[in-house]
Amino acid sequence: MTTDAAKVKTWRNWSGAVVAHPSGFLQPDSVDALKAALRDASAQARTVRVVGSGHSFPPLCATDETMVSLEALRGLESVDERTREAVVWAGTSLRELGTLLASHGLAMENLGDINKQSLGGALGTGTHGTGVGLGILSTQAAAMTLVTAGGDEVSCSEDASPELLQAARVSLGALGVVTRVRLRLLPAYRLRLTRRNLGLEECLAGLDEARARHRHYEFFWFPHSDRVMTKAMDLTDETPHGVGVGRWLNEMVMENAVFGAVSRACRMRPAWCAPVSRLSAKLASEGVLAGQSHTLFATPRLVRFQEMEYAVPVERGPDCLRELSEYITREQLPVHFPVEYRFVRGDDVFLSPAHGGDRAFIAVHQYRGMPLEPYFSGAEAIFRNHGGRPHWGKLHTQTAATLKHLYPRWDDFQRVREQLDPEGRFLNPYLKRLFLEERVSHPRSESGTARLA
Secondary structure, eight states, rough: OOOOOOSOOOOOOOTTEEEEOEEEEEEEEHHHHHHHHHHHHTTOOEEEEESSOOOOOOSOOOOEEEEEOTTTTSSSSETTTTTEEEEEETTBHHHHHHHHTTTTTTEEEEOOSSOSSHHHHHTTTOOOOBBOOOGGGGGGEEEEEEEEEOOEEEEEEESSSHHHHHHHOOTOOOOOOOEEHHHHHOOOOEEEEEEEEEEEHHHHHHHHHHHHHHSSEEEEETSSSSSEEEEEEEOOOOOOOOHHHHHHIIIIIIIIHHHHHHHHHHHHHGGHHHHHHHHHHHHHOOEEEEHHHHSOOOOOSSEEEEEEEEEEEGGGHHHHHHHHHHHHHHTTOOOOOOOEEEEEBBBTTTTTTTTTOEEEEEEEEEEEOOOOOTTTHHHHHHHHHTTTOTTTSOOOOOOOHHHTTOOOOHHHHHHHHHHOOOOOOOOHHHHHHHTSSSSSSBBOTTSSOOOOO
């Protein structure tokens, strides 16, 4: 096990906005080593946070005490091709997992558009893809194994300890360290991806029909314009095509290199944001691709940004987006990143943003280094007015006082959390704000505005 704190004097998340200085950085190479590390931290009354790829935008993993990486606990522990299930180590990246499962003729039911996250981190924050008939990634977990702060191993499944499973599926790392997950899988499959450009109102008018017709459906609206780019994916037997040089040029050159350059220009000249967004709408490429599912879900994200995403009841989504559009136009906000709009099937996971009914997930972004206010605060007010719940891995300003009213099983999650971690060893200051503090004032940023975290 690596225990040399000097190796990680400073830790930053993917966006670079969250910085931590852990006094201890541990990388256990076995479950026994993890248990010993957690017992030692507990004996010293030290906070423990598990870190994966750092793709969460708030300070979920930040700690100045003990930080644990599961980088050494990765890969497939076992695969049952007959039942189409696999036990996966939680440190496995989603990208790596897709390739490993494909070698056994299997695939995950759904994935998001970024695959750098570790499996444990993706499940713990309620990561999702899109598809009105498909749940968040955590709904694919049939069983999970955790190690508590006291070093005890606890397992749960749909048959044994189902309540614990519903708490552990989305837990923000507040119950224990997830080490292994048994996933329900599908036979490996191919998808056909179709990109189209439409007017915003045309898209919204046909939204119910489109999301019902396609296995996966989403769209990107370009602020300061009336244009969107839609992405629809469906099962296909087509031979893979369009996934070679052409796709590389579009995704790596246009969507990353060129977009990164214009983003830097917008940061220096915010007045350029609106014309850049309108130009992006005109240049958005249409086309059709086909390939293995795990190769089509994710796209490279090299341009760094900050993100807020809320899940609103699916019937409220169109009006919510219209209100957001009106707000951006009225305030002439310097925004050039597209707004992403996706769908998720409702579930009964305690802390899932989709708990209790189908949801439309709407995400706003701002280029790294550009001010978040008043864009994010205004967007959040609109999302909340439409009954929205925040994505746990994205920025928001909610606290325990407001969150407890959004989740019917909030008290059940809190009860499970207190049973597994009565001393709060897995709670950093940010999680205490989410789970413990009924009243809290938001920390001030250097610019004097409320910090979104």
